[in-house]
Amino acid sequence: MNIHExxxxxxxxxxxxxxxxxxxxxxxxxxxxxxxxLGDGPWAVKAQIHAGGRGKGxxxxxAKTADEVKQxxxxxxxxxxxTHQTGPEGKIVKRVLIEKGSNIADEFYLSFxxxxxxxxxxxxxxxxxxxxxxEVAAKTPEKLFFESIDPVVGLTAFQCRKVAxxxxxxxxxxxxxxxLLMNLYKAFxxxxxxxxxxxxxxxxxxxxxxxxxxxINFDENALxxxxxxxxxxxxxxxxxxxxxxxxxxxxxxxxxxxxGCMVNGAGLAMATMDIIQHYGAAPANFLDVGGSATIxxxxxxxxxxxxxxxxxxxxxxIFGGIMKCDVIATGIVEAAKQVGVKIPLVVRLEGTNVALGxxxxxxxxxxxVSADGMADAAQKIVKAVKG
Amino acid sequence: MxxxxxxxxKIITQGITGATGLFHAQGxxxxxxxxxxGGVTPGKGGTEIDGFPIYDTVEDAxxxxxxxxxxIYVPPIASADAIMEAVDAEMDLVICITEGVPVLDMxxxxxxxxxxxxxxxxxxxxxxxxxxxxxxxxxxGYIHKPGPVGVVSRSGTLTYEAVWQLTxxxxxxxxxxxxxxxxxxxxxxxxxxxxxxxxxxxxxVIMIGEIGGDAEEQAAEYVRDHMSxxxxxxxAGATAPEGKRMGHAGAIISGGKGDAASKKAFLRECGVSVAxxxxxxAEALLKIWQP
Numbered sequence: 001m002n003i004h005e006x007x008x009x010x011x012x013x014x015x016x017x018x019x020x021x022x023x024x025x026x027x028x029x030x031x032x033x034x035x036x037x038l039g040d041g042p043w044a045v046k047a048q049i050h051a052g053g054r055g056k057g058x059x060x061x062x063a064k065t066a067d068e069v070k071q072x073x074x075x076x077x078x079x080x081x082x083t084h085q086t087g088p089e090g091k092i093v094k095r096v097l098i099e100k101g102s103n104i105a106d107e108f109y110l111s112f113x114x115x116x117x118x119x120x121x122x123x124x125x126x127x128x129x130x131x132x133x134x135e136v137a138a139k140t141p142e143k144l145f146f147e148s149i150d151p152v153v154g155l156t157a158f159q160c161r162k163v164a165x166x167x168x169x170x171x172x173x174x175x176x177x178x179x180l181l182m183n184l185y186k187a188f189x190x191x192x193x194x195x196x197x198x199x200x201x202x203x204x205x206x207x208x209x210x211x212x213x214x215x216i217n218f219d220e221n222a223l224x225x226x227x228x229x230x231x232x233x234x235x236x237x238x239x240x241x242x243x244x245x246x247x248x249x250x251x252x253x254x255x256x257x258x259x260g261c262m263v264n265g266a267g268l269a270m271a272t273m274d275i276i277q278h279y280g281a282a283p284a285n286f287l288d289v290g291g292s293a294t295i296x297x298x299x300x301x302x303x304x305x306x307x308x309x310x311x312x313x314x315x316x317x318i319f320g321g322i323m324k325c326d327v328i329a330t331g332i333v334e335a336a337k338q339v340g341v342k343i344p345l346v347v348r349l350e351g352t353n354v355a356l357g358x359x360x361x362x363x364x365x366x367x368x369v370s371a372d373g374m375a376d377a378a379q380k381i382v383k384a385v386k387g
Numbered sequence: 388m389x390x391x392x393x394x395x396x397k398i399i400t401q402g403i404t405g406a407t408g409l410f411h412a413q414g415x416x417x418x419x420x421x422x423x424x425g426g427v428t429p430g431k432g433g434t435e436i437d438g439f440p441i442y443d444t445v446e447d448a449x450x451x452x453x454x455x456x457x458x459i460y461v462p463p464i465a466s467a468d469a470i471m472e473a474v475d476a477e478m479d480l481v482i483c484i485t486e487g488v489p490v491l492d493m494x495x496x497x498x499x500x501x502x503x504x505x506x507x508x509x510x511x512x513x514x515x516x517x518x519x520x521x522x523x524x525x526x527x528g529y530i531h532k533p534g535p536v537g538v539v540s541r542s543g544t545l546t547y548e549a550v551w552q553l554t555x556x557x558x559x560x561x562x563x564x565x566x567x568x569x570x571x572x573x574x575x576x577x578x579x580x581x582x583x584x585x586x587x588x589x590x591x592v593i594m595i596g597e598i599g600g601d602a603e604e605q606a607a608e609y610v611r612d613h614m615s616x617x618x619x620x621x622x623a624g625a626t627a628p629e630g631k632r633m634g635h636a637g638a639i640i641s642g643g644k645g646d647a648a649s650k651k652a653f654l655r656e657c658g659v660s661v662a663x664x665x666x667x668x669a670e671a672l673l674k675i676w677q678p
Contacts, residue, residue, distance in 0.1 A: 085630070114490050116570040116600050119497040151491075151498045192491055221463060222489035251634045255626070266568060266634025267542020267597060270623035271665035274647075277626045278664045286627070288634045319544045319551075320527070350551060351527060374548070375666035 001218045003232045004048040006097040008214040011229075015187040017180060019211045022099030024048065031073035034098045035066045042101035045072040049091040050237040052215070053083035059093065062101060069098060094236060102210055107200035108167055109133055110181070112188045115148065121188065123147040123155065123181065125163045129200035155185040169203075176209045191229060192222030241304055248300040250289060257282025259381055260305035260314040262298070264289050272317045275378040281385060284311045289318075298328075299335035306339060313344040313385040315377055320351020329357035333364040344384035345369065348377035389517030389562040390537070390582040390589070391480055391506070392456065394419070396521050399454040400426040401461055401469045403439055408460035411484075411525050412439060415458075418522035424452040445476040458514065458523050459483040466510060467492035474505040482523055483509035483573070493571040500573075507573025511635070513543035513565035524565065534559015535588065535678060539579035540595035541568050541635065545623060545665065549593050552669035558678050561589040568597070568635025576606035584614050591617045591676045593668055594659070597635065598624030599645040604653050611657035619660040619672035622647045 009019040022044075023034045035043050043066075047059035054060050059081045061072040073096045082090035107129030115122040125145045128136045136143055145166045147159040157178050164177035180201075188196045195217040202212045223230045235243055245252030251266065259276050263269035266288045273283035285308065289301050305311055318328050332347060348371040349357045361368045369384065371377035398415070402408040403426025416423040425440040425448055432443030442448035445457060457473040459466060459481065466488045473481040488510045500507065508515055514524015519533035530547055532554045540546040546565050553560060561583070566574050576594055583589045596603035603622060610618050625647035627633045651661050662671035 114494065114570060116602075119571045120494055121491075151494045189491060192489055194490065219490050221487045222491065224464060225489075253631050253633065255628065263544075265542060265544030267540065267545035267595070267623050268548060268665075270542075270597065270627060270633050271545050271548070271621070273626040274623060275664050275666060283626055286631075286633055319547045350548075352529070373666060375664060378666075 001220055001223065001229075001233055002050045002237070003216055003218070003229075004050065004095065004234065005046065005214055006048055006095070007232050008216040009211070011191060011216065012184070012187055012211060012214055015190075016183045017187065017211055018209060019214065020044070020099040020102055022097055024095050024097050025073065026095060028070045028074035028077060031096060031098050032066045032070035035063070035069040038098065038100045041065060041069075043069050044097075044099040044101055045069055045076065046097040046099065047076045047079070047081055047093040048095040048097055049081055049086065049093060050234070051081075051083050051085035051091060053085055054081060057081045057083045059083070073098070091237065102202055102212060103205035104202045104212075105205050106203040108203070109136070109199050110184065110201050111195065111197040111199070112185060112193065113195050118148050120151060121149045121185070123149060123159070123163060123185070125167055127167050129202070133199065149185065154189075155182055157182070172207060173203060173209060180209055191216075191226060192219045193217065194219045241307060245287070245300075245304050248297060250287060250297065250301055250304065252304055253286040254308065255283050255285050256310075257284045258310050258312045259385055260284045260287075260308065260311040262287050262289055262301050262305065262314065262316045264318050268317065268319060272315065272374065272378075275374050276315065276382065279378045279382045281382040284308055295331040295334045298331045299338050302335050302339040302341060306341070311343065313346070313381050314341065315381040316345070316347040317374065317377060318347075318349055318351075320349065320354070320357075323351070324353045325349045325351050325357030326353045326360055329360040332368075333360060333366060336364075336366055336368065341366075344381065346371050346377050346381040346384065348372070348374060389520060390586045391562065391564070392515055392517050392521045392523060394520040395422075396456050396523070397422045397424045397452060397454045398456045398458060398523055399424060399442075399445070399448045399452060400439070401445065401457055401459045401473065402426075402428065403441060403460075404428040404431055404436055405460055409436060411458075411460070413437060414528070415522050415524070418528040419519055421521045421523065424454050445472045445478075449476045449478070455479045456523060457481045459485060461485060463487040463489065467496050470496050470507060471499050474500055474503050474507075477503075478505050481505055481507050481573070482512070482514050483507065484512060484514060484525060485509075486511040488569065490569065490571050493569065497571060508564060509567040509569075509573060511569045512567030512572075513546060515562065515564045517562045518560050526563070526565070530554055531563065532557075532559035534561065535590035536560050536672070537579070537583035537586070537589040537592040538563040538595070539576055539583070539592065540565055541597050542595060542623065545595055548665060549595055549621070549668045552666075553593070556669055556673075558669065561586060570600065576602050577609055580606050580609055580614060580618070584616060589616065590678070591672055592619070593672055594618055594620045595668070596620060596622045596650060598622070598627050598633070598647050598650070599635075601645065603650050607654045607657035607659055610659055617660070617672065617676040619662065619668065619675065620654050621662040621665055621668050621671070622650045622654070623665065
């Protein structure tokens with residue numbers, strides 16, 4: 001789960017991490033009021049959407065007067081901000097963060113993440129702050145520094161000092177960096193982050209360290225123990241169909257193609273998308289209907305797939321496993337009748353009672369094409385859609 | 388034959404009084420008389436459920452039954468503790484089926500397991516089966532057939548797909564392991580390949596990978612440098628866009644890394660026969676190996 005920058009900064013502030021003073025606003029008048037309340041300018045005016053690269057799209061401005069703050073904020077509200085992370089459709093700005101400006105002398109990069117190669121949390125740092133860190137990693141990997149963190153001992157002071165000296169800090173800043181890094185790690189662990197990224201961390205003209213930007217992703221699996229964090233979810237930032245699907249425990253992701261997919265199991269769902277592409281068409285979605293393809297779940301899955309206007313045909317691929325194929329076939333027929341599927345529907349069933357399952361599909365009176373195996377199913381739906 | 392488990396394995400179920408735990412304990416017992424010797428549910432020790440004796444602690448269950456394998460169905464909030472309890476009881480093998488275990492819990496579990504004898508499979512996995520001998524997991528037993536091919540995969544139903552392709556061609560399996568779709572887990576593709584290489588009865592291997600991470604690449608390097616047996620592979624997720632999590636927490640392409648095309652290319656370089664379509668996993672193996 002992602003949250004906004006201002007929310008991430010509020011969390012970090014609670015853990016004693018230095019972040020700029022600021023306030024989120026929902027209209028341009030309060031933008032000006034809050035600017036005045038924060039003290040003298042300049043101020044940073046930052047559009048709050050769940051994507052990086054906002055500066056290049058006009059989503060980050062520096063204002064010298066309170067009226068400028070209002071003007072920039074007014075420009076941003078309702079603006080469709082397109083960045084390299086939003087996709088071409090962009091995202092509408094509904095919240096703007098007003099912050100006291102910082103006197104930037106130098107910029108650095110920090111992040112904490114779970115490293116699956118070591119099964120530990122790793123601290124990653126670079127003096128190349130403000131840059132796209134993936135580019136730094138690809139072009140100049142020697143400029144990235146890593147510290148692997150023992151989960152029992154936690155991040156140690158000496159590890160913080162090692163990183164701080166590698167970043168070129170003077171001793172005064174090293175002394176600031178140690179508690180800053182330790183508090184970031186504490187925030188990471190205590191809120192179950194999967195990624196915590198500070199880009200940039202700035203050294204100010206006054207010799208202080210401040211986290212100028214903050215990005216946090218949380219581990220969805222751990223949200224059950226963080227009710228307050230769960231409440232930070234901004235549904236405006238998420239695909240409405242993905243939200244609808246999650247209410248029925250369906251895992252759904254919209255894609256660009258025209259063949260809707262309904263599959264049980266994440267791996268088989270990905271493989272089904274792949275085989276559609278293999279036969280020259282494109283999947284409209286990823287949809288894992290889960291282990292128990294009940295009538296209710298299949299019905300909801302059909303509704304979600306059909307609400308995508310691009311979908312011209314549906315491929316259902318179920319490997320029966322524990323569930324018997326006749327039960328699944330009955331579910332598919334009932335759901336298709338309820339929803340009224342009017343586009344080509346190809347169903348591939350495999351598992352216990354498969355013959356009985358196919359018979360139920362054939363006897364349903366519905367226009368369901370039965371397939372033998374994944375290749376046959378993919379070829380049939382691609383042909384049906386292409387005509 | 389098989390790796391990790393065989394007809395002598397004695398298994399207890401942690402979380403046996405839950406609906407899922409009981410259902411699958413019965414399913415495993417029904418498959419070739421797998422020795423499901425009991426279960427653990429704290430507070431219900433001394434009672435019985437459908438013929439399975441229940442114990443309060445894993446330690447107690449091991450002492451009374453001689454179990455050497457544990458399978459876990461307890462909810463995510465208690466999974467890490469359940470795994471560590473089984474490790475503490477010096478089980479040979481622990482299989483955690485539970486989906487949704489917090490990743491930082493697994494970081495702690497991995498640290499706890501350092502230097503201990505226990506091997507962990509999962510979490511978020513379908514389990515392990517040695518066809519004709521022993522089934523410890525939620526997979527449908529009847530699709531399998533005893534034979535010479537080892538199968539290892541992160542995914543459940545895609546594993547069944549590969550197994551079914553083999554069985555339909557009258558090719559059996561030695562052992563099939565679902566290692567799970569989470570970023571931090573107990574057994575990797577590489578671990579499984581090493582065990583298949585060492586098992587005299589396994590003659591060839593199908594490895595099914597996914598986008599995300601570099602576990603498949605590490606396994607491929609082992610195939611290139613150390614493996615004498617032929618390996619075929621499929622990588623799911625060629626159509627997955629960057630930054631989107633495809634169901635499994637581990638199946639995500641980030642920073643341009645872990646995409647299917649680069650994984651497939653590297654596997655081919657290492658001498659693995661890679662299937663372009665998931666319908667051709669068995670065919671990919673038969674291109675380089677004859678049973």
